[in-house]
Amino acid sequence: MASVEFRGVGKYFEKGVPVLSDISLTVGDGEFLVLVGPSGCGKSTLLRILSGLTEPTSGRVFIGGRDVTDVPPGDRNIAMVFQNYALYPHMTVYDNMAFGLRMRKVPASRIREKVQETADVLGIGTLLKRKPRELSGGQKQRVALGRAMVREPEVFLFDEPLSNLDAGLRVSMRDELTSLHRRLSSTMIFVTHDQSEAMTLGDRIAVLDSGRIQQAAPPLEIYRNPCNTFVAGFIGSPRINFLKGEVRDGVCMTSEGSVPAPGIPEGRCLMGVRPEHVHPDSRGTFRGVVRFLETLGNEVIIHLDTEGDGLRCRCGPDVDAGIGDEMTFSLEPSGCVFFTTDGMRINP
Numbered sequence: 338m339a340s341v342e343f344r345g346v347g348k349y350f351e352k353g354v355p356v357l358s359d360i361s362l363t364v365g366d367g368e369f370l371v372l373v374g375p376s377g378c379g380k381s382t383l384l385r386i387l388s389g390l391t392e393p394t395s396g397r398v399f400i401g402g403r404d405v406t407d408v409p410p411g412d413r414n415i416a417m418v419f420q421n422y423a424l425y426p427h428m429t430v431y432d433n434m435a436f437g438l439r440m441r442k443v444p445a446s447r448i449r450e451k452v453q454e455t456a457d458v459l460g461i462g463t464l465l466k467r468k469p470r471e472l473s474g475g476q477k478q479r480v481a482l483g484r485a486m487v488r489e490p491e492v493f494l495f496d497e498p499l500s501n502l503d504a505g506l507r508v509s510m511r512d513e514l515t516s517l518h519r520r521l522s523s524t525m526i527f528v529t530h531d532q533s534e535a536m537t538l539g540d541r542i543a544v545l546d547s548g549r550i551q552q553a554a555p556p557l558e559i560y561r562n563p564c565n566t567f568v569a570g571f572i573g574s575p576r577i578n579f580l581k582g583e584v585r586d587g588v589c590m591t592s593e594g595s596v597p598a599p600g601i602p603e604g605r606c607l608m609g610v611r612p613e614h615v616h617p618d619s620r621g622t623f624r625g626v627v628r629f630l631e632t633l634g635n636e637v638i639i640h641l642d643t644e645g646d647g648l649r650c651r652c653g654p655d656v657d658a659g660i661g662d663e664m665t666f667s668l669e670p671s672g673c674v675f676f677t678t679d680g681m682r683i684n685p
């Protein structure tokens with residue numbers, strides 16, 4: 338098993354257009370790190386640099402304490418599951434999965450056992466004789482996962498391996514990956530742009546935006562204590578509310594209402610509050626008019642027009658609200674986080 342370290346890694350393909358800037362990040366031995374960020378922010382590029390398929394423009398990469406920056410991909414003991422599967426089209430599912438083991442001269446009987454066992458876990462045990470073109474997108478994705486799993490590498494890299502699966506399969510594959518991680522205790526880096534996948538899978542989440550790590554912390558820490566408005570807005574669904582405010586005498590006043598802001602410096606700020614911390618309350622000071630109701634069965638998300646930029650409020654299924662209703666709300670002070678007007682977190 339092995340830890341992974343990026344030390345000051347930068348990358349540009351075109352001069353003057355950095356794709357990654359000064360990435361320094363350590364992934365512990367046996368840790369499950371989820372790398373999350375919007376499309377085009379550099380996630381795949383960072384994985385490719387770790388696997389050796391792309392050369393960094395600056396910085397060094399370490400696996401298990403060894404500087405592997407100049408080591409060829411085949412000698413890094415890494416298995417990568419690509420975003421586009423990269424299966425060998427002329428080989429059967431079985432041969433695709435067995436390929437890496439054959440290269441390492443594993444005995445044929447052991448290969449048979451391993452491939453069958455892994456294929457069964459992934460629900461593709463009956464497809465072993467098919468060619469990739471005879472598979473659905475989700476099935477191809479599972480073959481690509483299986484091919485990595487049979488190799489039992491020191492480090493697994495997953496580049497959005499669940500993106501083509503339907504909702505049910507996605508959840509059961511998350512479950513499968515978590516138990517795989519527990520069983521093998523390998524180091525895993527999992528890329529996704531799906532924040533709910535990030536929240537449920539990782540020991541730790543690293544949020545990447547514009548080629549920079551914005552924050553790396555355990556999921557709940559990221560959720561409760563985002564370091565800037567990008568992270569606050571990217572993680573969490575429905576999205577966090579941002580209200581423009583002004584702090585005076587320990588109170589933050591917004592055009593919707595006011596909340597205590599102890600220890601926050603006087604002046605203009607942005608206040609963030611998640612929809613579950615906004616409660617309908619007949620004596621509340623926040624006012625809004627219901628614009629839209631998302632009725633989800635187990636809960637209702639109320640979208641409100643307000644004096645300011647609007648509010649989203651997460652309620653139980655039986656909330657009494659109709660479109661056009663005027664409602665009042667209160668905010669849980671402990672759920673309010675404050676940012677400077679340019680988006681940096683203010684710690685009281």
Ligand SMILES: Nc1ncnc2c1ncn2[C@@H]1O[C@H](COP(=O)(O)OP(=O)(O)OP(=O)(O)O)[C@@H](O)[C@H]1O
Nearest residue numbers: 350351356375376377378379380381382383420530
């Ligand atoms: N070989 C290349 N040559 C030039 N530009 C590239 C190359 N590979 C990636 N890029 C650019 O680098 C940026 C980051 O790409 P990357 O594939 O790492 O994004 P990503 O975060 O994986 O996005 P997605 O979620 O869409 O997969 C993009 O703007 C992309 O166009």
Ligand SMILES: [Mg+2]
Nearest residue numbers: 380381420496
């Ligand atoms: Mg990508």
